[in-house]
Amino acid sequence: xxxxxGLVKVYGRRGGKRALDGVSFSVPKGxxxxxxxxxxxxxxxxxxxxxxxxxxxxxxxRIAGHDIRADSMEVKERIGVMPDEVSFYPTLTGLAHLQYYxxxxxxxxxxxxxxxxxxxxxxxxxxxxxxxxxxxxxxMKKRLxxxxxxxxxxxxxxxxxxxxxxxxxxxxxxxxxxxxxNGKGKTIFLSSHLLSEVExxxxxxxxxxxxxxxxxxxxENLSSRVSVGAPIVLRVTADGVTDxxxxxxSKVPGVAKAExxxxxxxxxxxxxxxVSGEVSKVLVLAGAKLKELKSSERSLEDVFFALxxxxxx
Amino acid sequence: MLIMIIVLxxxxxxxxxxxxxxxxxxxxSGPPFVVWTHPSIGPSGHHVAVAWVSDPFGSPLSDTNVIFxxxxxxxxxxxxxxxxxxxxxxxxxxxxxxxxxxxxxTGNAEVGTSVxxxxxxxxxxxxxxxxxxxxxxxxxxxGLHVLTRAGQPPVARIYLNQTYVTAADARGYGRVTLPPGxxxxxxEVAGENWTRQAFAFExxxxxxxxxxxxxxxxxxMAFLFATFVIPLFAIVVTFDSVSKERVQGTIDLLxxxxxxxxxxxxxxxxxxxxxxxxxxxxxxxxxxxxxxxxSGKAPTGSFVLAFLGLSLLLIAFYIPIQLTFSTLAKTSGxxxxxxxxxxxxxxxxxxxxxxxxxxxxxxNNFQAQFRxxxxxxxxxPSSIYQQLVTFAxxxxxxxxxxxxxxxxxxxxxxxxxVWFVGxxxxxxxxxNRKAAD
Numbered sequence: 114x115x116x117x118x119g120l121v122k123v124y125g126r127r128g129g130k131r132a133l134d135g136v137s138f139s140v141p142k143g144x145x146x147x148x149x150x151x152x153x154x155x156x157x158x159x160x161x162x163x164x165x166x167x168x169x170x171x172x173x174x175r176i177a178g179h180d181i182r183a184d185s186m187e188v189k190e191r192i193g194v195m196p197d198e199v200s201f202y203p204t205l206t207g208l209a210h211l212q213y214y215x216x217x218x219x220x221x222x223x224x225x226x227x228x229x230x231x232x233x234x235x236x237x238x239x240x241x242x243x244x245x246x247x248x249x250x251x252x253m254k255k256r257l258x259x260x261x262x263x264x265x266x267x268x269x270x271x272x273x274x275x276x277x278x279x280x281x282x283x284x285x286x287x288x289x290x291x292x293x294x295n296g297k298g299k300t301i302f303l304s305s306h307l308l309s310e311v312e313x314x315x316x317x318x319x320x321x322x323x324x325x326x327x328x329x330x331x332x333e334n335l336s337s338r339v340s341v342g343a344p345i346v347l348r349v350t351a352d353g354v355t356d357x358x359x360x361x362x363s364k365v366p367g368v369a370k371a372e373x374x375x376x377x378x379x380x381x382x383x384x385x386x387x388v389s390g391e392v393s394k395v396l397v398l399a400g401a402k403l404k405e406l407k408s409s410e411r412s413l414e415d416v417f418f419a420l421x422x423x424x425x426x
Numbered sequence: 427m428l429i430m431i432i433v434l435x436x437x438x439x440x441x442x443x444x445x446x447x448x449x450x451x452x453x454x455s456g457p458p459f460v461v462w463t464h465p466s467i468g469p470s471g472h473h474v475a476v477a478w479v480s481d482p483f484g485s486p487l488s489d490t491n492v493i494f495x496x497x498x499x500x501x502x503x504x505x506x507x508x509x510x511x512x513x514x515x516x517x518x519x520x521x522x523x524x525x526x527x528x529x530x531x532t533g534n535a536e537v538g539t540s541v542x543x544x545x546x547x548x549x550x551x552x553x554x555x556x557x558x559x560x561x562x563x564x565x566x567x568x569g570l571h572v573l574t575r576a577g578q579p580p581v582a583r584i585y586l587n588q589t590y591v592t593a594a595d596a597r598g599y600g601r602v603t604l605p606p607g608x609x610x611x612x613x614e615v616a617g618e619n620w621t622r623q624a625f626a627f628e629x630x631x632x633x634x635x636x637x638x639x640x641x642x643x644x645x646x647m648a649f650l651f652a653t654f655v656i657p658l659f660a661i662v663v664t665f666d667s668v669s670k671e672r673v674q675g676t677i678d679l680l681x682x683x684x685x686x687x688x689x690x691x692x693x694x695x696x697x698x699x700x701x702x703x704x705x706x707x708x709x710x711x712x713x714x715x716x717x718x719x720x721s722g723k724a725p726t727g728s729f730v731l732a733f734l735g736l737s738l739l740l741i742a743f744y745i746p747i748q749l750t751f752s753t754l755a756k757t758s759g760x761x762x763x764x765x766x767x768x769x770x771x772x773x774x775x776x777x778x779x780x781x782x783x784x785x786x787x788x789x790n791n792f793q794a795q796f797r798x799x800x801x802x803x804x805x806x807p808s809s810i811y812q813q814l815v816t817f818a819x820x821x822x823x824x825x826x827x828x829x830x831x832x833x834x835x836x837x838x839x840x841x842x843x844v845w846f847v848g849x850x851x852x853x854x855x856x857x858n859r860k861a862a863d
Contacts, residue, residue, distance in 0.1 A: 124863075164682040189684035200675025217683035261679065 114269050114300040115140035115163065120172035122158050132158040134324040136172070140302060140317070145295050147315035148304040151421055155324045156304050157197065160273050163302065164194040177268055190218070193262030197273040197304075199254035203247035207233055207257050210246065211264060218265040232260040237286070252283045259290070269300040276310060288314060308417060322421045347389060350405040351377040351396060358399030365391050377404075433655075435709045459487055460569070461530045462553040465543035466577030468519055473543040475526040476577040477508075477516045482557055484569055484599040486514025490532050494518045495793060497527040497540065497832045502797055513597050517577060527832065529793055536792060540832065550574045550582070550615045556624065559601070566604040566626035572613055573598050585612040608723060625723055640717050640725040641820050647713060648733055648815045653808050654773055656706055656737055657744045661765040664698045664748040668861065669761040681861060691857040695745055695850070702741050710734055732818030736811055739842065743807035744768070746849035753857045776806045800833050804841040813838045 120136040123129050133155045140146040150156045161167040162174060165185050173180060179187040201210055211229030212222075220228060233242045236256040241249065249257065255275065262270055275291070276284040284307075291314055295301055305311050311318060312332060319329040328335055354377055362371040362378065367386030372379050378396075382388050389406060396403055461479050468474040475494055479487045490510045496503040505526065508516040520526050520543070529538045552572050559567035572582040572594050579598030584591050586602050587610050594600040594613075602611065604626040612621045625639035668691075671677040680690060710733065718724045751764035780802040788794035803809030817835045 161678065164678065166678045166681045186684050186686070189682060192682070194679070194682045196675075196678050198675045198678075200679070202674070202676060214679070214683065217685050 114142040114144070114177060115146075115302060116173075116175045117159075117163075118173045120159070120162065120174060121170045122155075122162065122167065123170045132324055133162075133169070133172075136321065136324070136326050138319045138326055138329040140300060142300055143295070143298055144317055145291065145301040145303060145315045147311035147318035148302060148321070149308070149311060149318055149417055150321035154321045154421075156321060157273065159321065160194075160196075160271055160302075160304055163271050164192065164196075165189055190265065191268045193265070193267035193270045195258045195262040195270065195272045195275055197277065199251070199258045201246040201254065201257065204245055206243050206245055207238060207249070207253075207260075208242040210257065211261055214261050215264050220265070228264065229260075232263055233257075236260045236290075251278050252280070255279060255283070255287075259287075263294075267299070269302065270294060271302045273304045274306060275303065276305065276307060284310070320417060320421065327421065345382045345408050347380040347382060347392060347406060347408050348374075349377040349380060349392070349396065349403070352402040352404070354378055354396070354401045355399060358396055358401050361395045361399050362392055365395055368392070377401075382408075435712065458482070458535055459490070459530070459532055459537065460555050461492070461528060461537045461539055462555070462571040463528050463539055463541035464551045464553065464571075464573040464577060465541055465547045466517075466573065467547055467575055468577075470519075472519045472521055473523055474577055475518050475520050475528060475541045475543065476573060477510070477528050477530065477541075478571055478573075478597065478599075479510045479514050479516065479530050480571075480597075480599065482555070482569070483559055484595070484597075484601060486510070486512070486597055487532065488512045488514060490514075490516075490530055492516035493529045493531075493793075494520065495527040495529070496520070496523050497525050497797065500797060500801065502527065502793060515597075525832070527793060538792065538796070547575050549618055550580055550613075550620070552613050552620050552622075554611070554622065554624070556604075560603070564626065566606075568602050568604060568611065568624055570594070570600045570602070570611070570613060571598050572600070572615065574615070580615045583614045585614065586610070588612070639723050640721045641729055643717055643721065644714065644725045644729060644733060645815065645819050647717075648736070649812055652710070652733075652737055652740065653812055656702075656740050657773065657808060658769050659706065660698075660702045660741045660744040661748050661769055662762075663702050664745050665752055665761045665765040666755075666758040667694050667698055668749060668752040668857065669755040669758055672756070672861075673758055677861060687858045687861060688854055690861075691749065691854055695749060695853075698745050698749075699741060702745070703738050706737055706741060707734055710737055726820055729818055729820060733815065736814050736818065739814070739846075740807070740811045742846055743811070743842075743849070746846070746853040747807075749853040750849070750856050753853070753860050772806050772808050777809070780806075797832060804833075804838070807842075807845050810838060810842045810845060814842065 116139045118137050120133050121131070122133040123131050136155065136159060148156055148159070158167065162169050162181070163176065165181050165188055168182065175181070176188045177191045179191070181188050205213070208226070208229050211232065212225050215225035215229060230239065230242060233239045236259050238249075238253050238256045238260075241253060246254065246257065255278070259275065262272075272291075276287045279287065288310065291301055291303065303311065303315060315332065317329070317331050318335065320327050354373065359371050359373060359378055362368060362380060365388055367383050367388040368380055369383050370381040372381075380388070380392055389408070393403060393406060459479055459481055461477055464476045464478075466474045466476050477492045479490045479492065481487060488510050491507050492510060493507045494505040496505055505520055505523075506518050508518050510516045524544050525540060525542055527538065527540050529536065531537075550572055552570055555569045555571075556565055557567055557569070558565045559569070570584060572580060574580045579594065579596060582594035582598065582600065584594065584600045584602060586604070591602050592600050604624055606626050608623055608625050610621055611624050612619050614620075666673075671680060681687070685693075714725060714730055714733075724730075747768055748765050751768065752761050755761035755764055780799050783802070784795040784798040788798060800813070803813060813833060817838065
């Protein structure tokens with residue numbers, strides 16, 4: 114659905130800030146694609162280019178098979194954009210906003226009103242449709258921003274921080290709605306600071322850092338990739354772990370470190386070693402009563418920090 | 427915007443009322459002599475420019491130097507200086523020239539006018555000058571000067587409202603006093619008639635009897651009020667039409683819609699144009715209405731229509747300029763500052779700089795200074811508007827109130843088109859490049 118190849122954006126004339134430096138990734142049709150990166154990494158610039166607001170300095174972007182420069186009108190017809198900043202005309206009502214934006218898509222006046230009312234009701238702000246936007250709360254504006262992005266039933270929805278600034282209920286509402294839209298076959302391009310949200314929703318992610326894509330793959334593959342070569346921690350839950358038992362575990366070949374925990378012991382294993390069987394055996398022989406042994410998994414957060422050199426999200 | 431409309435109405439409508447009711451002083455106005463110019467054809471078929479110089483009462487002034495210059499194509503060429511004869515006439519063979527500038531000077535007083543000589547020249551031509559010659563405080567005395575195609579005074583009979591009044595004297599001069607209101611003046615030479623309408627205010631109203639009554643007031647309205655106020659109104663309405671979208675963050679949503687940037691900016695242009703044009707037209711019509719009510723006579727219909735139309739053109743000149751600056755401005759404060767600078771630049775600085783430059787470049791040469799100012803005015807939308815208003819004004823007002831022009835209508839109109847198309851193209855180009863920055 115979205116194919117980005119060698120995208121470059123330089124602000125200003127020669128010597129200006131290079132916000133994007135050869136960004137490439139692709140988003141399959143029907144996917145929920147998470148787009149992550151520290152502040153200033155180039156996320157918003159990428160999104161503004163995808164939304165046809167900014168013109169790239171170099172590179173190509175194709176959405177639904179249409180080049181954003183050559184066929185920008187075709188692209189605009191197929192995308193819905195929900196920007197991070199929920200900015201509207203303060204003296205217009207929510208309904209008037211949607212009717213105004215509908216006029217760009219050639220939707221007839223009567224149809225536009227009906228469609229706008231339906232959408233406002235669908236996103237949960239039907240009761241304030243006739244009120245001026247300046248009276249709306251942040252959450253209401255977020256819902257209005259979502260409604261305007263769905264006006265023309267686009268194939269692809271580009272969302273920049275859809276849940277930022279929302280309370281837990283609002284965040285959950287947006288998560289459910291994104292799943293619902295995806296279930297109807299919509300491709301979702303989701304930029305978010307909330308890694309847990311991305312982890313729950315997305316099949317694939319792209320991570321951008323300092324204008325370059327440092328990773329673009331499924332979350333599973335990224336976790337595995339990051340895990341290779343990194344030490345693994347075995348979390349052992351057991352009763353009766355004595356100091357002698359910990360000392361014995363420390364001496365098992367492949368074990369880097371063994372530390373007592375309230376639940377038992379954490380065993381740090383050298384990369385490439387499989388010591389779980391030997392550790393279990395040593396602990397049992399030392400008189401410990403073993404309850405559980407599991408290796409810790411790498412979260413998206415670990416992946417993110419590993420790939421962005423600990424960059425702030 | 428409402429405040430701006432009220433200010434606009436106060437200035438234009440109030441101006442129409444104020445000038446319409448203003449009273450003139452007694453006695454002749456203007457310089458102490460009048461230069462009457464006529465086109466004529468000499469015995470060899472050459473064009474001859476004829477100037478008759480008299481005092482305001484029709485007595486000829488002899489030995490007055492009259493300078494004839496060719497103004498048709500710059501640079502101006504001085505064709506010759508001729509002293510008036512005992513009958514007050516100065517004639518010069520100007521070859522096949524069609525537009526000649528005529529300048530006469532006596533003491534500190536100087537009068538400049540022009541004569542257009544285009545074939546075929548009429549069998550006789552008439553010049554009019556309306557003034558308060560009997561010192562009764564009313565500008566209802568009309569002097570008429572008649573010459574034949576050969577440049578000689580004919581036997582001419584003068585009628586006022588189809589009633590014979592007097593005959594032109596041996597030098598072609600005759601005088602009539604107008605009754606209040608509109609009158610028809612007719613000059614008959616060898617069975618051929620020339621008729622013009624003239625107007626004098628009702629005496630009890632105490633208003634000034636300008637050369638053509640309300641037309642002259644309308645000309646003042648166009649020059650003094652519309653030229654300054656309409657651009658200011660257009661700028662105030664337009665100043666943040668793009669910058670505000672950026673400041674309040676709605677520009678991204680707008681630009682991601684399926685509309686080209688050219689379409690978006692043209693939409694903004696049209697929306698702003700209508701928002702400015704509607705109140706301006708209503709206020710202008712109200713001004714004309716008040717003027718008509720005060721003076722008791724409506725201005726010439728075609729002049730009113732031209733005034734209304736040219737006011738719209740003036741709006742169309744300024745909106746693209748301000749759209750450009752609104753696109754470049756990062757904040758609304760910067761945008762309004764740019765707008766005020768644009769207004770100051772074209773309405774105050776440009777004319778002052780032109781005046782200073784013309785004085786420096788052509789010291790003591792009024793004619794060259796005037797010509798320089800006219801051509802320099804093509805670089806200023808307000809000046810273009812004023813020159814177009816001059817063309818639209820009744821012929822008798824063309825050189826009154828400093829509104830004369832030596833430029834051709836086609837040149838001024840072309841400058842207007844270039845201004846509008848050029849500034850609109852610039853606004854589109856800048857918007858296309860900078861709107862999302």
